[in-house]
Amino acid sequence: MSDSEFEHGTKPHTARCYDYFLGGKTNYAVDREAALQALKANPHAMVAARQNRGFMHRASRFVARETGIDQFLDIGTGIPTEPNLHQVVQSVNPRARVVYSDNDPIVLAHARALMNSTPEGDTAYVEADVRDPDRILEYARKTLDLSRPVALSAVALFHFIPEEDDPYGLMRRLTAPLAPGSALVFSHAAIDLDDGQMAALAEQYSKSVTPTRLATRQGTADFFEGMDLLPPGIVPTSEWHAAQAPDETPHDPGPVTPAEAxxxxxxxxKP
Incomplete structure (x- = not known):
């Protein structure tokens, strides 16, 4: 599929499908059709997307408030759906600096228009693929001081990276240069939280949108190799600090089961 096909809405696109699930308006009929097919495969797909977004909000806010980290690197940004990560963390610390990275010209076009920083902070964007960590980190250094702690956010991204591209190796290459005290905020579609509905969703997504793979709880934990997991550990998105930090995602569906998440x-x- 060419960029032109994506840009003109003749092929469904992951970022636009996710935007649809979140209630956004940056999507075409072909994306909505793919999303509806995904919902047929797994009726919880929209709930899962919104719970994932809620996790990103809560985790980013937690990191900014509780760890004092004021630098954030968000990879696999997707189409901006407010509140975006920089809005969340800069509401806690207006001086926070955020670098977004995505490999998609569609995302880039929207990001440049919508991602405005606070006057005290800074927000930047790099068009780069997660499979090129060196380019991402090289560009991030223009805005972030990597000798100080950085929060790396890779939310709902790595399940789109096939095994042959070594997703675990890519994560190690991204986290290795980060200073001690840095954080990793991470989520991954699960194969062991329901009775097969996520597997059906992954199969449908792989056919109509993009190849998608799932991970077990242990497989997800392996992405944190060499780092110290914070309580409550690896849990469904709906359960990560949900009681302590209520969700602020628009149209939040409320409490859900692990299978729905x-x-x-x-x-x-990072120690």
């Missing part, structure tokens, strides 16, 4: 999530610090 369908995604593992965790936050860890």
């Amino acid at each position: 369908g995604v593992w999530a965790g936050v860890a610090l």
Whole structure:
């Protein structure tokens, strides 16, 4: 599929499908059709997307408030749906600096228009693929001081990276240069939270949108190798600090079961 096909809405696109699930308006009929097919495969797909977004909000706010980290690197940004990560963390610390990275020209076009920083902070964007960690980190250094702690956010991204691209190796290459005290905010679609509905969703998504793979709880934990998981550990997105930090995602569906959430999530610090 060419970029032109994506840009003109003749092929469904992951970022636009996710935007649809979140209640956004940056999507085409072909994306809505793919999303509806995904919902037929797994009726909880929209709930899962919104719970995942809620986890990103809570985890980012927690990191900014509780760890004092004021630098954030968000990879696999997707189409901006407010509140975006920089809005969340800059509401806690207006001086926070945020670098977004995505490999998609569609995302880039929207990001440049919508991602405005506070006057005290800074927000930047790099068009780069997660499979090129060196480019991402090289660009991030223009805005972030990597000798100080950075919060790396990779939310609902790595389940789109096939095994042959070594997703675990890519994560190690991203976290290795980060300073002690850095954080990883991470989520991954789960294969072991329901009776097969996420597997059906992954199969449908792989056919109509993009190849998608799932992970077990242990497989998700392996992405945190060399880091110290913070309580409550690896849990469904709906359960990560939900009681202590209520969700602020628009149209939040409220309490859901682990099977409905369908995604593992965790936050860890680098020793």
